[in-house]
Amino acid sequence: MEQNTEKDGGHGGAGPMAMLSGVLGKGGFDQLRIVTLLFLAIFILYSVVLPGFFSVGNLLTLMRTVSVLGILGLGMAIVVIGRGIDLSMIATLAVPSALVLTLAAKGFGVVPAVGIGLMLAISIGVLNGILVAYAEIPSLFTTLAVGIGVAGIGQIGLFDYEIVSWPPALDGIAWIGRGSFYGVPYSVLAFGVAAIVIGIFLRRTRYGMFVYASGDNPGATRLTGIPLRPVLVMQYVISSCVAFFAGMVLAASSASMDTRIFNLTWIYDVILVVVLGGIGLSGGRGGVANVIIGTLLIGTIMNGLTIMNVSFEMQNLVRGLVLLVAVLADSIINPRNEETAQQGDI
Amino acid sequence: MNTLVKLRYRFWPDKIFGELLQKPWMETAVPLLVLLLVIAFFSARIDNFISITNLNDTLRQACELGFVVLGMSIVLIVGGIDLSVGSIYALCNLLALYCVNVLGLGMISAVAITLVAGAALGAVNGILVGYLRMRAFLTTMVTLIVYKAAHDMLNAEVGVAISSNFPDAPAWDYLGFGTFLSLPVVLWVFAVVAVAGHVFLTRLRAGWHVMAIGGNRRSAYNTGLPVKRVVALSYVASGVFTATAAIFFASRLASPGADTGKGLEIVVLTAAILGGIRLGGGKGSVMKAVLGTLIILLLTNGMLRMAMSAGMSRVILATILLLAALLDIRWFKNRHKAVQELYVSPGYMELPPPQSTAPESGSPFALNDKLRHVDTIGLGEIESPEDVALDADDNLYCGNRHGDIVRFFAPDYTRQEVYAHIGGQPLGIVMTKQGTLFVCVGGMGLYKVNPDRSVEKVTDETNRSLLSIIDDSRLRLADDLDIAPDGRIFFSEATVRYEMHEWPTDSLEARGNGRIICYDPRNGKTHTCLRNLIFPNGIVMASDGQSILFAESWACRISRYWFDGPKAGTVEPVIENLPGYPDNLNRASDGNYWLAIMGVRNPIFDLAMRKPGFRRRMSKKLPGDEWLAPNLNTGCIAKISESGEVLDVMWDLGGENHPMITSMREHKGQLFIGGIHNNRIGRLKLDDADPEFVDLKEAGNA
Structure with a gap:
């Protein structure tokens, strides 16, 4: 898909119209195209209707608010492409990064603190992966339970307060979430860097191809000789590391980490971004482009609603309905009936 | 030592574990156990954990x-x-x-x-x-x-x-x-x-x-x-x-x-x-x-x-959720293996030495070639005719593997038709004078085919035993029947623990899994009259009308059971040292009985029957197709008297026309032979038989 957009962008020229023609270029209607069109439509509508929407300041705010969500979406995308799901990402975002802040505040030094946090994130990923790949517990339940457990570990005395503030000792790496580079906030750049790295991993490396294979047809993947189970473990480790990275960005930008962030609605936003962008939950489809467009769409909708001064509950409602439409579109584009559905596939 | 082994296999309830594990309600036992553990744990830790006030x-x-x-x-x-x-x-x-x-x-x-x-x-x-x-x-x-x-x-x-x-x-x-x-x-x-x-x-x-x-x-x-x-x-x-x-x-x-x-x-x-x-x-x-x-x-x-802090209870909850899911998935994946390993429970069986079959031994079972010149009927056109029967017009009936009753037309038996479709494999069949065909159907029970070809269930369940863990009310493998003068139908069920295609596994157990069941058409009731038989496989009414002779295949013996009269309820052995595995029993025109022997014993299998531990190891460690199984490829027909005398034996030594025999029926001076592994029905002219004899039963008002 990435390659498609590149190619189509080549003969189109510049500007939004070129993007539009690129999107319609192949004639087919996959979800990426639909969502891109939807995004452009809403973007143009907002720009015309909402005063103050189409301004550099607002667009940067938009990007900054969704950058952490986007990073999480990238991590989730890897697992979803591998036909899994990682509901423990929010816990993995909060607990290891809060641990880093706590350790640094106690004078551990930047590198050991981050190292320990990373170790914790990796071990959460390994636990998820082993339970999914080797114990064969459905990923939904593994990551749900691990998420609850990790959040619980965070609550029992790892931290002095539920909100851990950013210690001065870590100011050396505070730039990953704060400040801006030629006007572009670093958190948006972090999203960009993560997107490039994961894009290269998925499309240009052997293990990235293994992820697609394991999601497309696990049985055939195994028969081909690809180490299916280690690849599955790897997916969860990567998503955990991405979540840790997102946590550090979030902590730096808000100068604290609220460990109560573990609640279920945030992870639903992450799934929303991934599914909305067109990464089918049956695995093996989609890529980084889908996450970016999904993130942009959600960011735009929410930003517009905020400008329109819509209440938080109403925003939730709208977000839910948008996700509903996305899932409905997914089930129409990738239809499943009694013959093609997999047993026990919920 | 041997006595100890005998006692251990006689009284230790091996089979209970496998049968318990197979029960659907066993799955509920695991959460019940967890619940009791939880209650025990908290009751020990907390005073008044369960009290009326907080209850x-x-x-x-x-x-x-x-x-x-x-x-x-x-x-x-x-x-x-x-x-x-x-x-x-x-x-x-x-x-x-x-x-x-x-x-x-x-x-x-x-x-x-x-x-x-x-x-x-x-x-x-x-x-x-x-x-x-x-x-x-x-x-x-x-x-x-x-x-x-x-x-x-x-x-x-x-x-x-x-x-x-x-x-x-x-x-x-x-x-x-x-x-x-x-x-x-x-x-x-x-x-x-x-x-x-x-x-x-x-x-x-x-x-x-x-x-x-x-x-x-x-x-x-x-x-x-x-x-x-x-x-x-x-x-x-x-x-x-x-x-x-x-x-x-x-x-x-x-x-x-x-x-x-x-x-x-x-x-x-x-x-x-x-x-x-x-x-x-x-x-x-x-x-x-x-x-x-x-x-x-x-x-x-x-x-x-x-x-406990909220965090701690979250961790505990998550751990329990994971453990439960893990247990559930592992258990679901491996349960059938555990059941399979535990279900087969061999018993100890010591068979008496067999009568010799050596040609010059002088034994009645000495090998001969009397079946060499058997005519074949429907060669290659019929599969698995376990039993055969003839009606008053000399037409020949048999079952086949596809669940049909096939009729061959008299007099030359070259034309055939599907007389009725039943759906399960017909085993023992009996024809009545009125033209009704009674059929034991593997996996289904006792059925009858009326003269108008309509198929009707006679019975498919019997009384459930009080202490049996598996449901023994269903008929799994009814295999031969005969009808008493008063219309009661006695039929044998080979095993209650296995389905029809698993008969070799039952032979490994050498346990009394079979029984004889009586269906009474006068009140429509079915009841089990004799239990713990070792693969009862043939049944015939004795001359007194008050008793039956029945054959137990893996025990290699014929016994007689009185259901009426002064000796009602008693069982007496008739022959105990057959050289092979007996199958169907039928009347002969001279008042004696035809006995089919479907396969011949061999010393290795007999020895294995005395080594239950060996058979248990085999059933756990080897795949099913590598297990020992009784030999069922060559047998013979014997004529026996009611007292157990062997009068005549017929073999097909070359194995050319009719080596595999599970049943035979005498009809107007000829013997029709069926075999469950055969693709033909045999016909043998009997020299000294009554040419008017027909083996038709008097059906009650069933």
């Missing part, structure tokens, strides 16, 4: 949670998941309180409105998941968010109004605080619903549809079940159950709290999984849902009372 409150909570778990269980059994229960719960709680506190409606109308609302909210899920084929997890997750948002908005509108009104509604308060026979009202309602749910899932057609769709959606669809409708309705049911829980919750606490129902879906899901309800569908019961609810509630209450 009442715990029971109310348990029942409220139980309703939601029941709803979730139905959705899980169908193969879906319903995450939106928490939000539906909150919305229904708010609605019920609004109806009672603000609108001032009566209890009945408030309950009705709330239930309908719950059904409607569930129906949204149902339509999306059932009819639009959306993914259950995501869809209900979205409705969770949407309903929650709707709840928050409504709560902001009406929350204050609810809290500031205190209605005077005794009927409503009765729901929340009332007791009936000193137990909470909610408990009675829950008990009724749970029993109804159990009956629904296990006894009613619609409940079977639910189980079938969860078990295998594709097959259910291909069978023509209304998959979409059932799936959709399961979500409606979940909505209604959740609304019920919310009604009791509302009447008890009367609080429109913003956090109502938050995280409920996790608790409910954990309860269902802990109870042993499988993710992915097809497995589950009301009992499991109840057990899971109790476990989770006692756990959370116990942890609360031990003053």
Whole structure:
């Protein structure tokens, strides 16, 4: 898909119209195209209707608010492409990064603190992966339970307060979430860097191809000789590391980490971004482009609603309905009936 | 030493373990055990963990949670998941309180409105998941968010109004605080619903549809079940159950709290999984849902009372959820292996030395070639004629592997037709003078084919033994029959522990798994008259009309059983040292009996019968196709007298025309021979037989 957009962008020229023609270029209607069109439509509508929407300041705010969500979406995308799901990402975002802040505040030094946090994130990923790949517990339940457990570990005395503030000792790496580079906030750049790295991993490396294979047809993947189970473990480790990275960005930008962030609605936003962008939950489809467009769409909708001064509950409602439409579109584009559905596939 | 082995295999109940493990209710035993462990653990740690004062409150909570778990269980059994229960719960709680506190409606109308609302909210899920084929997890997750948002908005509108009104509604308060026979009202309602749910899932057609769709959606669809409708309705049911829980919750606490129902879906899901309800569908019961609810509630209450921090209880809950899922998945994956390993339970059997079959030994079983010149009927046109019978017009009947009764036309038996289709493999058959054919059908029971070719079930069940673990009321392998002068039908059932195609495994056990059963047409009753026989496989009425001769294949013996007269109930051996495995027994024209021997004993198998430990190891360590099995490829026909004298034996030494024999029937001076592994029926001219003899029975008024 990435390659498609590149190619189509080549003969189109510049500007939004070129993007539009690129999107319609192949004639087919996959979800990426639909969502891109939807995004452009809403973007143009907002720009015309909402005063103050189409301004550099607002667009940067938009990007900054969704950058952490986007990073999480990238991590989730890897697992979803591998036909899994990682509901423990929010816990993995909060607990290891809060641990880093706590350790640094106690004078551990930047590198050991981050190292320990990373170790914790990796071990959460390994636990998820082993339970999914080797114990064969459905990923939904593994990551749900691990998420609850990790959040619980965070609550029992790892931290002095539920909100851990950013210690001065870590100011050396505070730039990953704060400040801006030629006007572009670093958190948006972090999203960009993560997107490039994961894009290269998925499309240009052997293990990235293994992820697609394991999601497309696990049985055939195994028969081909690809180490299916280690690849599955790897997916969860990567998503955990991405979540840790997102946590550090979030902590730096808000100068604290609220460990109560573990609640279920945030992870639903992450799934929303991934599914909305067109990464089918049956695995093996989609890529980084889908996450970016999904993130942009959600960011735009929410930003517009905020400008329109819509209440938080109403925003939730709208977000839910948008996700509903996305899932409905997914089930129409990738239809499943009694013959093609997999047993026990919920 | 040998005596010890004998005693051990005689009295140690090996077979019980495998049979217990095979029982569906064993799956419920695991959560029950967990529940008892939880109770024991907290009772030891906390004083008065279970006391009358806190029991009442715990029971109310348990029942409220139980309703939601029941709803979730139905959705899980169908193969879906319903995450939106928490939000539906909150919305229904708010609605019920609004109806009672603000609108001032009566209890009945408030309950009705709330239930309908719950059904409607569930129906949204149902339509999306059932009819639009959306993914259950995501869809209900979205409705969770949407309903929650709707709840928050409504709560902001009406929350204050609810809290500031205190209605005077005794009927409503009765729901929340009332007791009936000193137990909470909610408990009675829950008990009724749970029993109804159990009956629904296990006894009613619609409940079977639910189980079938969860078990295998594709097959259910291909069978023509209304998959979409059932799936959709399961979500409606979940909505209604959740609304019920919310009604009791509302009447008890009367609080429109913003956090109502938050995280409920996790608790409910954990309860269902802990109870042993499988993710992915097809497995589950009301009992499991109840057990899971109790476990989770006692756990959370116990942890609360031990003053455990919220974080600690989260960790414990997560660990338990993971362990339960792990146990469930491992158990489900490996259970059949465990059953297979444990189910086969060889016994000790010492056979007397066989009579010799050596040609020059002078033994009556000495090998000869008398069957060499048997004519063949239907060569290559018939498969597996286990038994044969002839009617008054000399037409020949036999069963085949495809579940038909085939008729060969007299006099030359070259033309054949399918006389009747039964569906299971016909084994022993008997023709009556009236033209009715009685058939023992493997896996089905005793059937008859009327002269107008209509197939009718005679009996397929007998009385269940009181202490048997496996259900021995069903007929698994009825294999030969005969009819007493008064019309009673005696038939043998080879084994109650195995299906027809598993007969070699039964031979490995050498246990008394078989029995003789009597069907009485006068009152339509079937009862077991003789148990613990080792593969009874042939049966024939004795000349006195008060007893039968029967053959036990793996025990290599013929015995006589009196069902009437002065010796009623006694069994006497007739021949105990046959050189092979006896099969059908039939009348001969001279008042003696024809006996088919389907295979010949060999010393290795006989030795193995005295080494049960060896056979057990074999059955555990080797795949089934590498197990020892009795030889069933060459046999003979013997003529025996009622006292057990062997009068004549006929072999087909070259194995050319008819080596494999399971039955024979004398008819007008000829002997017709059947064999279950054969593709032909044999016909032999008997020199000294009565040319008018026909082996037809007098049917009672069956």
